[in-house]
Amino acid sequence: MNFIEKLAATIRKNQSRLCVGLDPNPKLMPRGVGIFEFNKAIIDATCALVCAYKPQFAFYEALGQEGMEALRQTIHYIPDNIVIIADAKRGDIGNTSKAYAKAIFEDLNCDATTVNPYLGFDSIEPFIQYRNKGVFILCRTSNPGAADFQSLHCETENRLHPLFEIVAQKASQWNQYDNIGLVVGATYPEELKQIRQNHPKIPLLIPGIGAQEGDLALTVSYGADSRGERMIVNSSRQIIFASQGENFALAAHRAALTLRDQINLHLSNLNQTA
Numbered sequence: 001m002n003f004i005e006k007l008a009a010t011i012r013k014n015q016s017r018l019c020v021g022l023d024p025n026p027k028l029m030p031r032g033v034g035i036f037e038f039n040k041a042i043i044d045a046t047c048a049l050v051c052a053y054k055p056q057f058a059f060y061e062a063l064g065q066e067g068m069e070a071l072r073q074t075i076h077y078i079p080d081n082i083v084i085i086a087d088a089k090r091g092d093i094g095n096t097s098k099a100y101a102k103a104i105f106e107d108l109n110c111d112a113t114t115v116n117p118y119l120g121f122d123s124i125e126p127f128i129q130y131r132n133k134g135v136f137i138l139c140r141t142s143n144p145g146a147a148d149f150q151s152l153h154c155e156t157e158n159r160l161h162p163l164f165e166i167v168a169q170k171a172s173q174w175n176q177y178d179n180i181g182l183v184v185g186a187t188y189p190e191e192l193k194q195i196r197q198n199h200p201k202i203p204l205l206i207p208g209i210g211a212q213e214g215d216l217a218l219t220v221s222y223g224a225d226s227r228g229e230r231m232i233v234n235s236s237r238q239i240i241f242a243s244q245g246e247n248f249a250l251a252a253h254r255a256a257l258t259l260r261d262q263i264n265l266h267l268s269n270l271n272q273t274a
Helices: 003-014 035-046 057-061 064-077 094-107 121-128 144-150 163-174 189-198 216-223 248-273
Strands: 018-022 052-055 083-090 112-115 134-140 153-156 159-162 180-184 204-206 231-235
Touching: 003 083, 003 134, 018 035, 018 083, 018 248, 035 064, 035 248, 052 057, 052 064, 057 064, 057 083, 083 094, 083 134, 094 112, 094 121, 112 121, 121 134, 121 163, 134 144, 134 163, 134 189, 144 163, 153 163, 159 163, 163 180, 163 189, 180 189, 189 204, 189 216, 204 216, 216 231, 216 248, 231 248
Parallel strands: 018 052, 018 231, 052 083, 083 112, 112 134, 134 180, 180 204, 204 231
Antiparallel strands: 153 159
């Protein structure tokens, strides 16, 4: 089963387009709870409500050996039917990217990863060659500084296009194995709408819901594909830090359930008006 098939199967089974970001921050976690213990409790509380988990590698790398061991334990613990997206944002010269891809897809056995396209095709090709794995290319990210480069107009084919649009076009051209997706932030709904209209079948990983205050209704309306199976809405802090008390797992369950059901409600309303 390839990445797209696994994602679709989990979306149908759990009736969910929700991805929970597993981004442990000891300053926000309940006192005395270890990284893996925390992640395990979050996974147990939410695994019936999500289509994917997305560990952000930086939070584990910052904690040294303990953090990296917790990352391995977490990835191993996630149920086999749920997609694991390594939020690593790799992208370097071809030989280096080949090593990154091997580490993420073979050693850690993640289903997908995020990559940075700034170095061009040869920096992404080693990831794409893993045909059963997903490769999410940063396109229009959710952070405020995204406009510094991603909105710049560049000339191509004697026309000016914003850089994020060119990235999306290139991603579609490179998508020969149907394993490429795009990262498009919920905080830029008009750009999200434009990308979905121009690329109706490409999977979209959409961060920015929750702490970054992206509009959920617009995100679903603009980001959903025709079948509602190639949209992954990510939320991290809103769910995993819904409580810092002993009831943190129960609070995470409630937050995930609420967000999953809100996404489904917006999808239902969208289908009724179509």
